[in-house]
Amino acid sequence: MDEYNQECTSQGIISRTINSITIDQNDNLWVGSFHGFARLHDGVWRRNYLTGTYARVTRNNSGEIWILNVRGIKHIINDSIVDFRTDSIEMHYSAMDKDDEGILWFASRKYGIFSSSGSFWHNFTERDGLPSDKVASLVFDLNSKTIWIGTKKGVAYFKNGKWHPDSIWDEESHEIKIAGQKPNFIASHWSAFEESGDGRITTTYDIRCPPISVIKIDYKNRIWVLTETQQLWFKDKGKWHRHIINKPHFQINDFFINGTNDDLLIGGNEGLYKVSKNSIETLIPNKNICTFITDKNGNIWIGTYDQGLIRVDQKTNELTYIVPEGGLPSNCITCIFTDKQGKLLIGTDNGLTIYN
Secondary structure, eight states: OOOEEEEOGGGTOSOSOEEEEEEOTTOOEEEEETTEEEEEETTEEEEEEOTTSOEEEEEOTTSOEEEEETTEEEEEETTEEEEEEEOSSOOOEEEEEEOTTSOEEEEETTTEEEEESSSOEEEEOGGGTOSOSOEEEEEEETTTTEEEEEETTEEEEEETTEEEEEOOOOGGGHHHHHHOSSTTEEEOSSEEEEEOTTSOEEEEEETTSOOEEEEEEOTTOOEEEEETTSOEEEEETTEEEEEOOOOTTOOEEEEEEOTTTOOEEEEETTEEEEEOSSOEEEEEESOOEEEEEEOTTSOEEEEESSSOEEEEOTTTOOEEEEOGGGTOSOSOEEEEEEOTTOOEEEEETTEEEEEO
């Protein structure tokens, strides 16, 4: 039988608005929220306030737990919370990872990339070859031993001690690429312009290096990027390819590559779609999808902004809707995580739920 256990603010979580969830190597539960973060160990919550700012918990590829917030970085060592870096200005750390040599890499939405091998810090900026100091996403490719980043001015990678911008433009797809998803984009030879309602130019960017919001690596070591103009690209065998979604008003919020059959799952403001080699299948129409994962049984768990949690049985395509009346604290799902036992940890804007 399905069972819920709801963890509210009064039970130990600092803020009801959950933004991130992870599990450490000792099976402790970590939760990031708007006013700080908390750890659940042996049924007891340990809270840590960060006044007036969010805290995002993340686990790198070595299993270490890190806390990223506006003005600093914290590291969890042997169940102790260590101030790894404290800043006097707002850095807005957006992502982190660890490479094969143990070097830590941190992305900032304002000040480029920071790397640390322990006591020594290095800051990479546009002067060092970054396309932009505004970095939204970062990931380490273990196969090629390369750091990849997504910035306000395109993609770049770090290899052999240098940053290398990587253009996703190619002549054959020029017209497709600049067409975009929005009707108010105009393109010239190398630039795209976004118009406001009164005809003013509000955004200009090089179409070879569009602003990147998300960068990921899939199970085949392909690099995937989602641009701010809602274009989805992947790099395979040295060449960039675009996934064309023929839905003019569709806004992508999250995407996932299924390692079982290589299908691409795309969630957004108009529902959830499964993109195979020769077709696009609508799994859930007319729902505002914000995040989703697959469990060990192959079910897809979808979080929506205003209609609760949805489970998709990929064998039968049967949908199961889970709403506050069924145990959720809110219809607004903010994040989903699954542990080794297969339990779902569901973050909402009104607390955390553990689902068996």
